[in-house]
Amino acid sequence: DVVLTQTPPTLSATIGQSVSISCRSSQSLLDSDGDTYLNWLLQRPGQSPQLLIYSVSNLESGVPNRFSGSGSETDFTLKISGVEAEDLGVYYCMQATHAPYTFGAGTKLELK
């Protein structure tokens, strides 16, 4: 199974600060169809996960553009340019290139 390693496990930020989360894969996530199925999800406290970014860098409809994703093959990054209070929660990367689909362990974003 593909292992996704997220760092850091916890992130403390002030409002307005820019932060980044890393997701490293044990295998290349480049699919034979040319796409890379690496997504980023946010789970706010007491809520279901929600999709933020799909296929590395595509912003899901309705997601603020302070969120951005980058990377390729095995190394990926989620950046939040100016944290807002509503961004607090646990961020997960997940891959849907190789079955079984797998998730990172999560990065908890807290207010400093």
Add this chain to the structure above:
Amino acid sequence: EVKLQQSGDELVRPGASVKMSCKASGYTFTDYAMHWVKQSPGQGLEWIGTIIPLIDTTSYNQKFKGKATLTADKSSNTAYMELSRLTSEDSAVYYCAWSFDYWGQGVMVTVSS
């Protein structure tokens, strides 16, 4: 507006089975895959499997083969997941997710005697 409405929380005895539902609205049910995901208490997320309603095809995480059975009823736009031979390890929140874009509110399953 896309909505996935899952059935209510369940308290079940060890060894029993439970079947939960996920009713979709706001999109064409057969157009995309429906995934099921497990979140154990204080744990992360695990993909259980996927059903493609259009062609009634399923794929499972090997870990959940024999544990989970996915079905779909196209006439009512509803996906189902049945979990069998429940143990305490199956106590978790279970989500349906349409193409991972939209998620249901989750079903909390508690296995206890």
